[in-house]
Amino acid sequence: MRRFPLERRLKEHIIGQEGAINTVASAIRRKENGWYDEEHPLVFLFLGSSGIGKTELAKQVARYMHKDVKKGFIRMDMSEFQEKHEVAKFIGSPPGYVGHEEGGQLTKQLKQCPNAVVLFDEVDKAHPDVLTIMLQLFDEGRLTDGKGKTIECKDAIFIMTSNVASDDIAHHALQLRQEAQEQSRRRLAENLDDVQQSEKITISKQFKEEVIRPILKAHFRRDEFLGRINEIVYFLPFCHSELIQLVSKELSYWAKKAKQRHNITLLWERPVLELLARGYNIHYGARSIKHEVERRVVNQLAAAYEQELLPKGCTLRLTVDGETEEEKEGGAAPSLRLELVGEDSKSRKLDIRPPLNPEEVAFAH
Known part of the structure; x- marks a missing residue:
């Protein structure tokens, strides 16, 4: 030792x-x-x-x-x-x-x-x-x-x-x-x-x-x-390559949790790492990366799970959405999306309903 x-x-x-x-x-x-x-x-x-x-x-x-x-x-x-x-x-x-x-x-x-x-x-x-x-x-x-x-x-x-x-x-x-x-x-x-x-x-x-x-x-x-x-x-x-390592480590942590708790396999592509690394705030260091992953990835996973969109033992892929030409011109920020990977390796986008905003809940009575 x-x-x-x-x-x-x-x-x-x-x-x-x-x-x-x-x-x-x-x-x-x-x-x-x-x-x-x-x-x-x-x-x-x-x-x-x-x-x-x-x-x-x-x-x-x-x-x-x-x-x-x-x-x-x-x-x-x-x-x-x-x-x-x-x-x-x-x-x-x-x-x-x-x-x-x-x-x-x-x-x-x-x-x-x-x-x-x-x-x-x-x-x-x-x-x-x-x-x-x-x-x-x-x-x-x-x-x-x-x-x-x-x-x-x-x-x-x-x-x-x-x-x-x-x-x-x-x-x-x-x-x-x-x-x-x-x-x-x-x-x-x-x-x-x-x-x-x-x-x-x-x-x-x-x-x-x-x-x-x-x-x-x-x-x-x-x-x-x-x-x-x-x-x-x-x-x-942190420099850029260290940020990519931090995001990777954080995603791996949640992938392990998804596997242990729900038998879900989580995959991601390199552009996902790049996008999440942009959430780095020099004043909060690694914590800002942790929060970014929770906010943009874990929230989606939890919502999809709650809405019963995740079959047992499924495989999910994280990809970057919003890189189409029109969206680029419109200045829309790219977002992360979850896709369900089928047995034929084809993937389909999950249609996750966004949680209700507090304002909407107030008027729903």
Whole structure:
């Protein structure tokens, strides 16, 4: 299990983000092989838009490090620690205060697993007093709870995520991709490899220093806090080929469900992937693809099923409709349609009645 290089393990679960995966895997490899400062825990800051794989990567690291991922992965939602008094929830109340016996959320879990992977989600939302506690944690590798007990956690891995500067990173990445594409167009791409390579981009040191660092400084207002971070990891918006992979993965997930639950086989053509990939929204990342598939594909499947249009064990094909000449001229957006594939491989379009709009229902009495 542990023999596989970590990179390969992570890439099985995460689409794109090669730069992020390599940075994290290299740091963990150093730690595992004893090439690190054992006085301090390993601290990462994951930057990038929502729904782009930050939390997922933290989860997969915990899976790799721990057999029992329930204990080995501690997730703290930092938007719950926006007020000064919520520090008590974090490390526990001092003696004599309400809730003293319960202990803090973090200290309780770290006691059980001092070498856990701890995810501080949306760390930019935490109150400055909570950051002070985190600084002690990163700096000394120990945490004192409300009862005055010290928990040693030098072997833990701390991962913070933040959307701070995510627009700047996304914008910069898109710019770099456009430049790379123009370059390959100029080369007239003698072979396809050239074109493919243009999608792999790296963020320059200059951009990190001149654009990102000032934003982080202005937000966290502490050099020593930023100084304790071993690696700042950048997550980039998906490129076209990654979007196609995401749509594919999502459709395969629903095809598997259709097969298991209803013995229905679902097929699709390449143009379907292209059409669904257009639903990508840079601010919502992979979640926007998930919603697009649910909205345009799963809704149709559910309606067809409800209207008893799907015979048991049937085969359905998803195709793109609306590409006829008249429709193109009329500017109609192409839509997805479901077809029933017969035994003779001929397919016929399913006539799915659209669900009633709430307005129509109101007048139907």
